[in-house]
Amino acid sequence: xxxxxxxxxxxxxxxxxxxxxxxxxxxxxxxxxxxxxxxxxxxxxxxxxxxxxxxxxxxxxxxxxxxxxxxxxxxxxxxxxxxxxxxxxxxxxxxxxxxxxxxxxxxxxxxxxxxxxxxxxxxxxxxxxxxxxxxxxxxxxxxxxxxxxxxxxxxxxxxxxxxxxxxxxxxxxxxxxxxxxxxxxxxxxxxxxxxxxxxxxxxxxxxxxxxxxxxxxxxxxxxxxxxxxxxxxxxxxxxxxxxxxxxxxxxxxxxxxxxxxxxxxxxxxxxxxxxxxxxxxxxxxxxxxxxxxx
Ligand code: HEC
Numbered sequence: 001x002x003x004x005x006x007x008x009x010x011x012x013x014x015x016x017x018x019x020x021x022x023x024x025x026x027x028x029x030x031x032x033x034x035x036x037x038x039x040x041x042x043x044x045x046x047x048x049x050x051x052x053x054x055x056x057x058x059x060x061x062x063x064x065x066x067x068x069x070x071x072x073x074x075x076x077x078x079x080x081x082x083x084x085x086x087x088x089x090x091x092x093x094x095x096x097x098x099x100x101x102x103x104x105x106x107x108x109x110x111x112x113x114x115x116x117x118x119x120x121x122x123x124x125x126x127x128x129x130x131x132x133x134x135x136x137x138x139x140x141x142x143x144x145x146x147x148x149x150x151x152x153x154x155x156x157x158x159x160x161x162x163x164x165x166x167x168x169x170x171x172x173x174x175x176x177x178x179x180x181x182x183x184x185x186x187x188x189x190x191x192x193x194x195x196x197x198x199x200x201x202x203x204x205x206x207x208x209x210x211x212x213x214x215x216x217x218x219x220x221x222x223x224x225x226x227x228x229x230x231x232x233x234x235x236x237x238x239x240x241x242x243x244x245x246x247x248x249x250x251x252x253x254x255x256x257x258x259x260x261x262x263x264x265x266x267x268x269x270x271x272x273x274x275x276x277x278x279x280x281x282x283x284x285x286x287x288x289x290x291x292x293x294x
Contacts, residue, residue: 001062001074006082007052014044017128021135025145172254175234180226180262188263191256195246204267205274206281209243212264213273216283225268225290229261 204212222228234247274280
């Protein structure tokens, strides 16, 4: 008669599986104190005890049918601590008679095959895997669990909220505090391509809005080119509402104005102008004499 797994080990296994499954679905450890988890754990423990009690009854019945010698070995076996029993079992080899009973009728080159029973741990893992697979697949298709798009959207929303929080606390550059930096040119290009390119053309060559690469400017409220661009983006043009007040209207942030001003400075001062011959818009306004400091 086989020795049964002690009840406390079954309880540990069941609790372990519950922890894995609950964690998998909630992705945080918050479930530990929920009534749902505690209730499930309690019911599972009760079920394990019931299963154990039924096992005791069956074992008693079987025990009665054993011969005296078998009873004696069974009782002697039972005295060995469970883990030692498992350990011994791992190294036990079958007697010749036992081997004959499970010998499969084909062999090759003297190698014989035995029809051994699958180990319990292996079967346990296999059944767990099957159940887990059904659970996982059905919850994947029927619930919101583990949807990559949903998770992505959620994280995206959290990150934008975090960025907004940060932006709300940090002081944005203003016309007075904004400074030119070569490092902002790339970011400024992105701002330009999102907001400005539709009117000021590819690379600032001009279109509905003036050519931003030449040295002729309609609006010259500031003394330096960088500040002038910042001012124009912040306040828009007084003469022409087509150029709106991007900053004052809250469309473009202080950081983005600082970036786009750096980009316009870059295409105006650090690159050759795009002339009408190259597809640029004709100069508008008067020639500018910017102060050198940025
Ligand atoms: C809807 C079209 C439009 C968009 C979009 C637009 N602008 Fe303008 N912008 C204009 C027009 C038109 C003018 C000329 C205003 C005037 O005549 O005073 C102008 C003028 C300017 C000037 C001053 C040029 C000068 O010669 O006085 C700057 C600098 C400028 N825009 C930068 C930008 C930047 C940077 C963006 C993106 C954040 C942008 N603009 C988006 C239409 C636009």
